[in-house]
Amino acid sequence: MEQLLEFQSVSKSYGKRTALRDVTLSIGPGRIVGLLGSNGSGKTTLMRIASGLTRPDSGTVRASGHEPGPVSKASVSFMPDKPVFESWMTVGDTLDFQRDFFADYDPGKASRMLDFMKLSRKDKASSLSKGMQERLQITLALSRRASLYLLDEPIGGVDPVSREHILNALMDFYEEDSTIVVSTHLVADMERIFDTVVMLKGGGVVLHEEVEQIRIDSGKSIDQLFKEVYAEC
Amino acid sequence: MLKLLKYDLKRDGYLILGVAAALALLQLFVEIGGRYRGAEDEMRIVFSIFSYVMAALLVVIKVCQSFLGSVRSAGRRLLPLRTFHFIGAGLLYGVLLMAALGVLGMLQLAYYMHTGMLGVQNISASGMLALLLSGGWTTIFLLLSFFLIMTVSESLRFKGRYLAAVLIYFILGSTISWVENGFLGGQVAGMMMFGARIQNPYSIIVQSSGFVGSWPALVFELLLAAVFCGIIVKLIERRIEAA
Amino acid sequence: MTIEFDNNLPIYLQIMNYIKLQIVTGSLGPGDKIPSVRELASELKINPNTIQRTFQELEREGVAESRRGLGRFVTSEDEKIMSIKKEMASELLERFIGGMRELGFDSENIVKIVAESVDGGGREAGGTKRGTTA
Numbered sequence: 001m002e003q004l005l006e007f008q009s010v011s012k013s014y015g016k017r018t019a020l021r022d023v024t025l026s027i028g029p030g031r032i033v034g035l036l037g038s039n040g041s042g043k044t045t046l047m048r049i050a051s052g053l054t055r056p057d058s059g060t061v062r063a064s065g066h067e068p069g070p071v072s073k074a075s076v077s078f079m080p081d082k083p084v085f086e087s088w089m090t091v092g093d094t095l096d097f098q099r100d101f102f103a104d105y106d107p108g109k110a111s112r113m114l115d116f117m118k119l120s121r122k123d124k125a126s127s128l129s130k131g132m133q134e135r136l137q138i139t140l141a142l143s144r145r146a147s148l149y150l151l152d153e154p155i156g157g158v159d160p161v162s163r164e165h166i167l168n169a170l171m172d173f174y175e176e177d178s179t180i181v182v183s184t185h186l187v188a189d190m191e192r193i194f195d196t197v198v199m200l201k202g203g204g205v206v207l208h209e210e211v212e213q214i215r216i217d218s219g220k221s222i223d224q225l226f227k228e229v230y231a232e233c
Numbered sequence: 234m235l236k237l238l239k240y241d242l243k244r245d246g247y248l249i250l251g252v253a254a255a256l257a258l259l260q261l262f263v264e265i266g267g268r269y270r271g272a273e274d275e276m277r278i279v280f281s282i283f284s285y286v287m288a289a290l291l292v293v294i295k296v297c298q299s300f301l302g303s304v305r306s307a308g309r310r311l312l313p314l315r316t317f318h319f320i321g322a323g324l325l326y327g328v329l330l331m332a333a334l335g336v337l338g339m340l341q342l343a344y345y346m347h348t349g350m351l352g353v354q355n356i357s358a359s360g361m362l363a364l365l366l367s368g369g370w371t372t373i374f375l376l377l378s379f380f381l382i383m384t385v386s387e388s389l390r391f392k393g394r395y396l397a398a399v400l401i402y403f404i405l406g407s408t409i410s411w412v413e414n415g416f417l418g419g420q421v422a423g424m425m426m427f428g429a430r431i432q433n434p435y436s437i438i439v440q441s442s443g444f445v446g447s448w449p450a451l452v453f454e455l456l457l458a459a460v461f462c463g464i465i466v467k468l469i470e471r472r473i474e475a476a
Numbered sequence: 477m478t479i480e481f482d483n484n485l486p487i488y489l490q491i492m493n494y495i496k497l498q499i500v501t502g503s504l505g506p507g508d509k510i511p512s513v514r515e516l517a518s519e520l521k522i523n524p525n526t527i528q529r530t531f532q533e534l535e536r537e538g539v540a541e542s543r544r545g546l547g548r549f550v551t552s553e554d555e556k557i558m559s560i561k562k563e564m565a566s567e568l569l570e571r572f573i574g575g576m577r578e579l580g581f582d583s584e585n586i587v588k589i590v591a592e593s594v595d596g597g598g599r600e601a602g603g604t605k606r607g608t609t610a
Contacts, residue, residue, distance in 0.1 A: 192483070
């Protein structure tokens with residue numbers, strides 16, 4: 001089975017700070033993976049490398065079957081923590097932008113999501129509240145029929161109502177053969193939607209396990225385990 | 234590439250129209266107001282040319298800003314496009330805006346000719362074409378050089394990198410000029426690089442015939458442009474990360 | 477449909493119990509169609525693979541059967557449903573009896589107490605019979 005995300009001994013440093021340290025992991029299709037870790041554990045760097053925004057210092061990466069580049073980008077949908085849309089755009093512009101550049105854009109999905117998120121094409125992106133901007137971010141990311149979705153902290157710093165909408169959208173608009181990787185530190189809210197979790201600590205992978213297996217083996221919730229693993233952080 | 238340009242235009246549409254309108258109004262003001270105040274023909278023409286040069290400068294600044302913004306934007310760097318498209322879109326944008334400026338300028342020139350303020354002799358069709366192509370290539374090469382300098386300074390990490398960039402600009406410019414004048418002889422296709430523009434309004438003919446005689450310089454510049462593109466692409470991919 | 481899930485225990489087992497409960501109490505009748513993986517995942521906000529695992533287990537136990545192209549259905553065998561009911565009851569009993577023994581009651585007393593409760597308190601009987609309330 002073709003893996004959708006493969007990291008082989010990937011390392012990345014920013015000056016003196018090591019963001020990723022010899023990371024090796026492999027994720028197949030049809031999964032919703034929680035990428036967990038405290039701030040600075042390397043989650044964002046990992047996603048940036050997978051999406052092609054950042055180059056690793058060493059190691060090999062394959063996203064959606066290709067090295068990060070124009071080909072992989074066509075089937076990888078990344079939602080970074082900062083907006084991908086430009087502030088002068090209207091919501092309609094941001095969607096048209098996706099449509100113009102991505103062959104896997106699904107206009108039906110997009111308009112259903114717009115309604116669901118209570119966004120209007122005429123809204124100016126710059127006038128949206130933070131919660132609405134996050135809703136737009138997720139709409140843009142999920143409006144494509146990508147193979148690999150990478151969502152960086154989709155519900156962090158967002159009001160509870162928007163949070164609900166975003167989580168609902170994740171479940172409603174889920175595609176069977178694709179994989180969604182969600183990075184978060186809000187484990188309790190999200191642990192039921194994951195089937196696998198990868199825990200990063202200090203730039204390395206400390207755990208990569210199926211969620212139900214963790215529950216069976218340890219009798220703990222993922223949130224509980226998370227608190228234990230990151231206790232000193 | 235064209236799609237990138239589409240969004241650049243969408244973003245700057247109002248700005249462009251505003252500047253174009255302002256420029257046009259300025260010309261009217263100079264013509265009518267100047268005449269009223271008894272300013273001489275030559276003075277008005279020089280002032281007009283000056284305003285066009287300013288507008289061209291604005292275009293260059295805007296295009297460079299747009300290019301750098303694109304390269305730094307996460308939304309754009311995530312697109313399934315080869316890196317070269319960013320350069321191409323920037324250059325097209327520049328050429329498009331300069332062409333628009335050129336059209337305005339041509340209209341004004343026609344006006345001057347019509348009113349007999351300028352006595353321009355024998356501008357042949359091929360001469361005009363040469364002039365246009367020369368202008369186009371000059372724009373491209375100039376912008377490309379600026380893109381190179383910007384990418385290089387973005388790629389460097391030490392303090393004073395912008396100063397280094399300015400230094401590189403002058404070294405680059407001088408070297409190119411020296412190579413072209415020394416080895417390849419004749420006029421330089423990209424002579425605009427040093428602002429060595431002939432201010433005399435009666436010298437338009439000289440420019441158009443000068444182009445034909447500098448093929449080696451053009452080839453040299455084409456090669457340089459290819460090298461510049463290669464360097465820019467490599468630097469963007471390896472050293473410049475989107476915010 | 478609001479179920480209280482315990483994140484410390486495997487979710488798929490909890491969903492299984494919930495579905496079994498629905499079958500046993502008649503909310504899901506014999507031969508009824510069970511919601512699809514997608515529907516259930518969306519409604520409960522649970523990972524589809526987890527739901528899938530639930531369904532696989534249900535099928536393995538013969539509680540549900542899947543028909544190609546049509547979906548998943550509750551078994552129409554009454555004996556099967558009866559055996560599920562008995563199974564769930566015996567689980568409850570085991571836990572109850574175990575708990576009572578821990579408290580120190582012997583078999584005779586346990587039976588007596590149960591008889592009294594069942595006869596005497598209608599309200600309590602309702603509570604114990606249903607087990608976990610939805």
